[in-house]
Amino acid sequence: MSGTSSGNGLLHLNDVEAGLSKDNADLDHHLDPDAGTSDPFDIAHTKNAAPETLKRWRQAALVLNASRRFRYTLDLKKEEEKEQRKRMIRAHAQVIRAALLFKLAGENQIVSSAPVASPSAGDDYKIGLEHLASMTRDHKLSALEQYGGVKGLSGLLRTNLEKGIDEDEADLLNRRNAFGSNTYPWKKGRSFWMFLWEAWQDLTLIILIIAAAVSLGLGIKTEGLKEGWYDGGSIFFAVFLVILVTATSDYRQSLQFQNLNEEKRNIQLEVVRGGRTVKVSIYDLVVGDVVPLKIGDQVPADGVLIAGHSLAIDESSMTGESKIVHKNQNDPFLMSGCKVADGFGTMLVTGVGINTEWGLLMASISEDTGEETPLQVRLNGVATFIGIVGLSVAVSVLAILLARYFTGNTEDPDGATQFIKGRTKFDDAFNDVVKIFTIAVTIVVVAVPEGLPLAVTLTLAYSMRKMMADKALVRRLSACETMGSATTICSDKTGTLTLNEMTVVEAFVGKKKINPPADSSQLHLSVVSLLSEGVAQSTMGNVFVSKDGGDVEISGSPTEKAILSWAIELGMKFDAIRSESTILHVFPFNSEKKRGGVALRRSDAEVHIHWKGAAEIVLAACSGYLDSNGCLQSMNEDKEFFEAAIDEMAANCLRCIALAYRLCEQEKVPSNEESFDDWVLPEDNLVLLAIVGIKDPCRPGVKDAVKICTDAGVKVRMVTGDNIQTAQAIALECGILSSAQDVTEPTIIEGRVFRALTEIEREQVARKIMVMGRSSPNDKLLLVQALRKGGDVVAVTGDGTNDAPALHEADIGLSMGIQGTEVAKESSDIIILDDNFASVVKVVRWGRSVYANIQKFIQFQLTVNVAALVINVAAAISSGDVPLNSVQLLWVNLIMDTLGALALATEPPTDNLMHRSPVGRREPLITNIMWRNLLIQALYQVTVLLVLNFRGMTILQLEDDGNREHAYRVKNSLIFNAFVMCQIFNEFNARKPEEVNCFKGVTKNYLFMGIIGFTFILQIIIIEFLGKFTSTVRLDWQLWLVSLGIGIISWPLAIVGKLIPVPKTPVASYFIKPFQQCKRSRDA
Secondary structure, X not given: OXXXXXXXXXXXXXXXXXXXXXXXXXXXXXXXXXXXXXXXXXXXXXXXXXXXXXXXXXXXXXXXOHHXXXXXXXXXXXXXXXXXXXXXXXXXXXXXXXXXXXXXXXXXXXXXXXXXXXXXXXXXXXXXXXXXXXXXXXXXXXXXXXXXXXXXXHHHOOOEOOOEEOOOHHHHHHHHHHHOOOOOOEOOOOOHHHHHHHHOOOHHHHHHHHHHHHHHHHXXXXXHHHHHOHHHHHHHHHHHHHHHHHHHHHHHHXXXXXXXXXXXXXXXXXXXXXXXXXXXXXXXXXXOOEEEEEOOOEOOOEEEEEEEEEEEEEOHHHHOOOOEEEOEOXXXXXXXXXXXXXXXXXXXXXXXXXXXXXXXXXXXXXXXXXXOOHHHHHHHHHHHHHHHHHHXXXXXXXXXXXXXXXXOOOEOOOOOEOOOOOOOOHHHHHHHXXXXXXXXXXXXXXXOOOHXXXXXXXXXXXXXXXXXXXXXXXXXXXXXXXXXXXXXXXXXXXXXXXXXXXXXXXXXXXXXXXXXXXXXHHOOHHHHHHHHHHHHHOXXXXXXXXXXXXXXXXXXXXXXXXXXXXXHHHOOOHHHHHHHEEEEEEEEEEOOXXXXXEEEEEOOOOEEEEEEEEHHHHHHOEEEEEOOOOOEEEOOOOHHHHHHHHHHXXXXXXXXXXXXXXXXXXXXXXXXXXXXXXXXXXXXXXXEEEEEEEEOOEOOOHHHHHHHHHHOOOEEEEEOOOOHHHHHHHHHHHOOOOOHHHOOOOOEEEHHHHHOOOHHHHXXXXXXXXXXXXXXXXXXXXXXXXXXXXXXXXXXXXXXXXXXXXXXXXOEEEEEOOOOOHHHHHHOOEEEOOOOHHHHHXXXXXXXXXXXXXXXXXXXXXXXXXXXXXXXXXXXXXXXXOOXXXXXXXXXXXXXXXXXXXXXXXXXXXXXXXXXXXXXXXXXXXXXXXXXXXXXXXXXXXXXHHHHHHHHHHHOOOOOOOXXXXXXXXXXXXXXXXXXXXXXXXXXXXXXXXXXXXXXXXXXXXXXHHHHHHHHHHHHHHHHHOHHXXXXXXXXXXXXXXXXXXXHOHHHHHHHHOOOOOOOOOHHHHHHXXXXXHHHHHHO
């Protein structure tokens, strides 16, 4: 499994996590009064857990096969090595690159999806790969100037800086051949043989193999090759079957994780090709591409800045220093893997794949070090407890059987004493002791549930694959599970609760409402000209008009696309207007200030400053407005009119955007480029040009999704940067607010009001908040912290770079796949691929399903454990023999471990899951309902099978059988067969621990039905044809009916059992309280 940890191994994100870990620890301690508990398996959060905490539970776990048990947990040693490797790569990038290229060429041990570039360029380009890579890597500004700057370099690479390269497959192929592709080598996934190797390293299986070898040798020596190999051979075969099935299951899981990780690495980004802005995979990027960059983007390759405004790059992922670097013509080099911290610009790609330091880094650390989940840790605790009990039982059985054997109290089926001192041959005695020892070891195999923690991984792998179909990509395993405990979801409005399909439906120019909003005939030409200028130059979007007169293509954010479409309908000529003026400086849109501005010099040397942003905020900075005739009017008397117009549009669920401008005196404009970075654009005395109302309809089905959450005990809160009235109207439409009567503070609150409260006041108010309007990303972070301190398990959605702290702080961070920036995605745990709130609700269902499926498996496995242990212990103590031998127990282990996990851990979620309250973080894994179910079934199985063991000869009328050994084998074969039938039928009961009808939906789960069918058929083959191996005999049809009858009784028994009420207080608490009181008194 790779890629499940945060990000792609970026140091910056790890530094952020390191910086936040103390705060999170404090918060977790506040949330959890038992934070100082001595239980090493009690970890509420593994998201930011300290390495010492993770080491502690590993050391406390009872493990028989460490390589398998800890395969999907965080490899702490590898994580440390990864960090060392990163530092080494930064220091010795060139040496490592040469070594890696040599390794690729010579050993071919690492596969890449594309060939590594040759060191020389093709004839089509006038610059070689090494010169290009050297210039970018060493930031050689002198070399760039020798090539004629970025313009000259683009000529050498045959790139048009305005229109990019052509979308010609032959040209793209040439560039890949000359300069390489934007992929890096990654290590092959482990082969099936590696999983086989890991599966057989279980200590108990190794002991059984040794015992089988000894038994085989002794058997052949005493009974000859023809008959003597059965005992040892059968154990060999059973162990091999266990190893094979285990390895196959684990290998399939591994393939699922590999596929999911490839999805995570495949970033989609915008490039300019043939004058159009198109989306391509990061792997399809080539040298010569022109790439637009905006805040929150990851720099997808090495490159040179073409043009940019206020462009600031966070290079900490590559340099290791938490420093923001401003990029301009004096420092134009951009490194792959860095993040855009502020501003925007365009870059020319000069290096891709392994020819970049980022490529070297990824190639070196592409193997992920895993992660663990809280449930996984808790199940390791359960497995350890059961294992200790099982180990104690096995040792007791071994001691009892050996004592009975050597004191002459053990008889064979014919009634003869097995060991008589001075008469029994050494070989016979040794063989008998090996068989006794083998039985004890097999009890350990059955008793220590190695598959229990791995069942979490199995159900998570299954859930992750299915969640992809439900438009959710899981980046961190623990989030998938934690979603089942979520008590509140703080959701964005735009694009999550709404469709993100925006259109301008209302427009005010001056005091005149333009109807239809794009009717330019109602406006003076000077107004249209200023509006067109402001829209064209203050956008990061693009307009492509094809030469053949086809449809106009508009790119950009949904809001920008809506405003661009409106301006085009007004008559804006995008390319012409952009060429008529020069951009001097840009203040990128800021989610704190809710507006963005641009300063530009027109052809007549006038300097205009255009502002665009939240209507009431821009309006507050205006001292005048242009009416529809182009005349300047004072704002003093008419401000209330515009405020009322904004409120009316907001009440109609419209997003209100204002456009304004002002002239700037020439003497206030900086005279050189260096001064522009420090220039603060004037934002007072603005002239209002227009206020537009943008319609973004609610998503179909969002009201139902909100109701499902409410019924499930999950409170949905809306946190939006929009106007409070717009937020209120959408919240009423979505069902977040049930009626207009709810619209009182603090149910609906503005971000500035919430942030002004004290920390204690915020905690008190947070639980009452349903809608927060005009919120900043910091307000969202404060809300998440306040809710978590109040005991909520918080899921939060976010798409912007500034949302990263809130996404990181939340129990579950959900980023948006379409509108989300790369920084937001890397800080999140789950990416919602379609930005739809309904998909968030599906994630909650899957989270609850993970927990429910694990509980089903625990109930099933513990029933088998209890029954098998009690039957063998009772028989061993009373008669000196066990009815279930080693091979039979190994088959039972296979049914309950690997096959049971496959059948029960892959149950799809049901609607019933959303009619329950969220699963508490401290709720016991084994509920009272589970205890009731498993004890009823185990008690039934133990009673019936022990009666058969001690009175079976009489009940089955086998005492008259002339061959006593055959009669004994018939009885034991029936016990084994009935025991397996009980497990097969009980598997149905385990599907629905709380529901009477355990067959509901069973025919739709093909895997479950397939495993039940496979188990049943194999059991028939074992009894009827493999008796020599399993020490069983063929059963006639009457005994088969008896076996089936014993199994089927478990169904009505389960129905009757489910009618028995259980107390609400967990049974475990009755046992834990005395220990806690004792500990407290001792500590006191």
